Amino acid sequence: MSETEKTGRTLKVSWEDPRALAEAGRSLSGLEYLRKIVAGELPRPPISALMNFGLVELEEGRAVFAVEPAEYHYNPIGVVHGGLAATLLDSAMGCAVHTHMPAGGGYTTLEAKTHLTRAISAKTGVLRAIGKVLHVGSRVATAEGRLVDVAGKLYAHATTTCMVLSER
Amino acid sequence: MSETEKTGRTLKVSWEDPRALAEAGRSLSGLEYLRKIVAGELPRPPISALMNFGLVELEEGRAVFAVEPAEYHYNPIGVVHGGLAATLLDSAMGCAVHTHMPAGGGYTTLEAKTHLTRAISAKTGVLRAIGKVLHVGSRVATAEGRLVDVAGKLYAHATTTCMVLSER
Amino acid sequence: MSETEKTGRTLKVSWEDPRALAEAGRSLSGLEYLRKIVAGELPRPPISALMNFGLVELEEGRAVFAVEPAEYHYNPIGVVHGGLAATLLDSAMGCAVHTHMPAGGGYTTLEAKTHLTRAISAKTGVLRAIGKVLHVGSRVATAEGRLVDVAGKLYAHATTTCMVLSER
Amino acid sequence: MSETEKTGRTLKVSWEDPRALAEAGRSLSGLEYLRKIVAGELPRPPISALMNFGLVELEEGRAVFAVEPAEYHYNPIGVVHGGLAATLLDSAMGCAVHTHMPAGGGYTTLEAKTHLTRAISAKTGVLRAIGKVLHVGSRVATAEGRLVDVAGKLYAHATTTCMVLSER
Numbered sequence: 205m206s207e208t209e210k211t212g213r214t215l216k217v218s219w220e221d222p223r224a225l226a227e228a229g230r231s232l233s234g235l236e237y238l239r240k241i242v243a244g245e246l247p248r249p250p251i252s253a254l255m256n257f258g259l260v261e262l263e264e265g266r267a268v269f270a271v272e273p274a275e276y277h278y279n280p281i282g283v284v285h286g287g288l289a290a291t292l293l294d295s296a297m298g299c300a301v302h303t304h305m306p307a308g309g310g311y312t313t314l315e316a317k318t319h320l321t322r323a324i325s326a327k328t329g330v331l332r333a334i335g336k337v338l339h340v341g342s343r344v345a346t347a348e349g350r351l352v353d354v355a356g357k358l359y360a361h362a363t364t365t366c367m368v369l370s371e372r
Numbered sequence: 373m374s375e376t377e378k379t380g381r382t383l384k385v386s387w388e389d390p391r392a393l394a395e396a397g398r399s400l401s402g403l404e405y406l407r408k409i410v411a412g413e414l415p416r417p418p419i420s421a422l423m424n425f426g427l428v429e430l431e432e433g434r435a436v437f438a439v440e441p442a443e444y445h446y447n448p449i450g451v452v453h454g455g456l457a458a459t460l461l462d463s464a465m466g467c468a469v470h471t472h473m474p475a476g477g478g479y480t481t482l483e484a485k486t487h488l489t490r491a492i493s494a495k496t497g498v499l500r501a502i503g504k505v506l507h508v509g510s511r512v513a514t515a516e517g518r519l520v521d522v523a524g525k526l527y528a529h530a531t532t533t534c535m536v537l538s539e540r
Numbered sequence: 541m542s543e544t545e546k547t548g549r550t551l552k553v554s555w556e557d558p559r560a561l562a563e564a565g566r567s568l569s570g571l572e573y574l575r576k577i578v579a580g581e582l583p584r585p586p587i588s589a590l591m592n593f594g595l596v597e598l599e600e601g602r603a604v605f606a607v608e609p610a611e612y613h614y615n616p617i618g619v620v621h622g623g624l625a626a627t628l629l630d631s632a633m634g635c636a637v638h639t640h641m642p643a644g645g646g647y648t649t650l651e652a653k654t655h656l657t658r659a660i661s662a663k664t665g666v667l668r669a670i671g672k673v674l675h676v677g678s679r680v681a682t683a684e685g686r687l688v689d690v691a692g693k694l695y696a697h698a699t700t701t702c703m704v705l706s707e708r
Numbered sequence: 709m710s711e712t713e714k715t716g717r718t719l720k721v722s723w724e725d726p727r728a729l730a731e732a733g734r735s736l737s738g739l740e741y742l743r744k745i746v747a748g749e750l751p752r753p754p755i756s757a758l759m760n761f762g763l764v765e766l767e768e769g770r771a772v773f774a775v776e777p778a779e780y781h782y783n784p785i786g787v788v789h790g791g792l793a794a795t796l797l798d799s800a801m802g803c804a805v806h807t808h809m810p811a812g813g814g815y816t817t818l819e820a821k822t823h824l825t826r827a828i829s830a831k832t833g834v835l836r837a838i839g840k841v842l843h844v845g846s847r848v849a850t851a852e853g854r855l856v857d858v859a860g861k862l863y864a865h866a867t868t869t870c871m872v873l874s875e876r
Contacts, residue, residue, distance in 0.1 A: 213386055213387050213388065213389070214384060214385065214386045215384070215385045215386075215422070216382060216383070216384050216385075217382065217383045217384075217385065217444065218381055218382045218383075219381050219443070219444060219446075220381065221381070221443075222443060222446035222447075222448075222450060223450060225448055225450075226448065226449055226450030227450075229448065229449070237448075238448075241448065249446055249447050249448040249453075250443055250444045250445065250446040251444070251445055251446060251447055251453040251455065251456075253444075254383070254422065254423070254444050254445070255422070255423075255455075275387070275389075275390060275418055276385065276387060276418045276419070276421075276422050277418065277419055277422070278390035278417055278418040278419060279390075279417050279419055279463075279466075280390075280393055280394065280397065280405075280406075280409065280417040280420075281394055281397070281470075281478065281480075282390060282391055282393075282394030282395075284419075285417075285419040285459065285462070285463070286459075286462050286466075286481050286484065287419060287423075287455060287458055287459025287460075287462050287463070288419075288459075290455055290458040290459065290462065290484065290486070291453065291454075291455025291456075291458065291459060292455075294453070294454050294455050294458065295447070295453070295455070298447075298454075302449075310449065312449075312488075312491070313454050313488055314487065314488060315485060315486060315487040315488065316454065316458065316485070316486055317483060317484070317485035317486075318458070318483060318484055318485075319482065319483040320480075320481055320482060320483065323480070
């Protein structure tokens with residue numbers, strides 16, 4: 205299984221073959237595939253083990269990831285690197301789009317923009333990145349995301365453009 | 373020191389106290405501070421150990437990071453997660469802005485947008501994220517970044533808005 | 541008064557001195573100032589006459605503009621230019637931020653990103669650009685906007701970063 | 709012909725049927741079509757007459773528009789509305805992408821982000837929006853743009869994502 209273990213200032217990260225994971229997804233709709241990851245029937249992908257975040261909620265057009273910001277996410281200026289918010293929001297928005305894809309279909313992210321509205325530290329506590337689809341057409345989808353703490357305070361928000369890839 | 377060791381599908385990441393690092397930066401100009409990180413006189417920050425990328429070149433208004441995309445950067449759809457490009461470009465653009473900051477000054481990233489123009493895999497080889505300042509004023513700075521392989525092929529590009537924080 | 545008159549393929553646009561308008565705003569809070577424009581007690585600004593759109597609703601943190609897309613908004617590829625959506629959404633988001641500014645304060649837009657999700661033509665009918673503040677701090681504010689038709693169908697959406705300018 | 713005439717605080721704008729213009733473009737490559745607009749063999753599109761800007765330079769992968777910012781471009785806070793920069797940069801980037809399209813092909817803009825780095829007024833003088841293609845593939849293209857004055861000073865910059873539409 206994918207695991208992330210912290211001991212002092214050392215992190216040990218294990219993951220499973222991501223091609224096997226992607227392969228498993230090919231015969232499932234986006235929603236079925238991602239539900240298996242939420243349920244733990246499929247391993248979380250490597251990036252998710254590496255940065256220690258997880259997909260925790262899923263419905264059509266909406267996906268939620270959770271993370272507990274930690275010291276290992278810090279940048280050189282003494283707070284959590286903006287890349288954590290960008291990666292989480294990208295994941296939440298991309299998976300929200302993915303829930304609309306039929307088996308054999310897919311998507312790819314063309315661009316994403318992230319606004320950082322509040323500094324994140326190891327004291328912030330659990331954050332949830334909530335992604336929602338705004339538009340889904342036959343060739344393009346857009347989505348938005350919000351990164352909030354347990355009290356609903358906003359730490360970052362984002363939008364993305366994805367290209368819809370049809371079955372071949 | 374900050375270290376990243378890979379054994380099979382396990383990664384062991386070690387880092388140093390990021391507050392000590394940020395503290396060291398307080399009495400130096402941005403350029404002096406970041407040069408010490410390039411030279412290895414200061415440890416690379418935790419996020420840099422975690423995602424295994426490094427600051428490799430620096431001059432006023434320009435910063436370059438390098439990474440070798442690997443399996444541990446993969447997303448659930450079988451390629452490197454877009455968050456790697458976003459994090460690297462954010463680092464490169466932020467550090468490019470940071471080179472303009474005097475001792476006691478600082479900056480914070482307000483937003484960044486990343487375009488993903490080509491899929492990245494573990495076979496892509498070393499990528500360089502090149503950040504350049506486009507505008508720097510007393511309150512706001514903007515920068516752009518490009519993520520290219522050794523042949524100069526473009527994998528992603530980005531722009532950012534940073535707020536300049538003056539000495540208090 | 542500011543006027544826009546269309547005769548065949550000719551448009552006659554009149555406006556009032558924008559410095560007088562800006563001057564009038566200096567002693568009012570953002571909300572008071574913009575309410576006078578909605579009420580017609582102050583003239584709409586030149587750009588609003590030129591592109592023939594207007595501020596129609598206003599409350600703290602929210603502003604709505606309306607436009608009827610027309611042939612004079614067309615680009616060379618036979619539909620309304622994306623600049624109309626960008627300009628309207630920028631106006632709606634900027635004014636939403638402006639409602640939070642006290643008398644003597646102000647704001648300036650640092651960046652805005654607009655997603656165009658559906659083509660707009662002269663047959664689309666009235667569109668409303670709804671801007672909402674997402675974050676407002678002492679130095680920075682962010683907002684989002686949606687461009688929808690009377691049935692609520694989404695034509696474009698956007699986000700922006702504004703810098704808050706304090707009283708001097 | 710498309711004309712824009714200013715008398716005091718009144719502007720008279722005339723344009724030609726944009727469908728005829730778009731029709732003319734259907735049998736030409738993007739480069740041929742846009743060159744006819746630069747040469748005045750085809751009328752400038754309505755939006756270009758309305759906002760009084762024009763396409764002035766063109767080569768494969770690059771397009772330049774020029775405008776003289778004027779009072780009729782003003783917003784309610786006493787400077788030129790950010791929508792002018794957004795519209796011009798969108799035009800320059802879109803036309804840069806358009807130069808790569810074969811006869812029968814086309815493109816549509818998915819999103820554009822504009823950074824405003826300096827206030828623009830009626831005293832700024834002529835501005836040029838320079839659009840350049842960064843990436844062009846079979847389904848997606850990206851481009852960047854800069855808005856500069858005659859001395860090369862930067863007023864705004866932008867990036868965009870376009871979808872490439874193939875011949876049917």
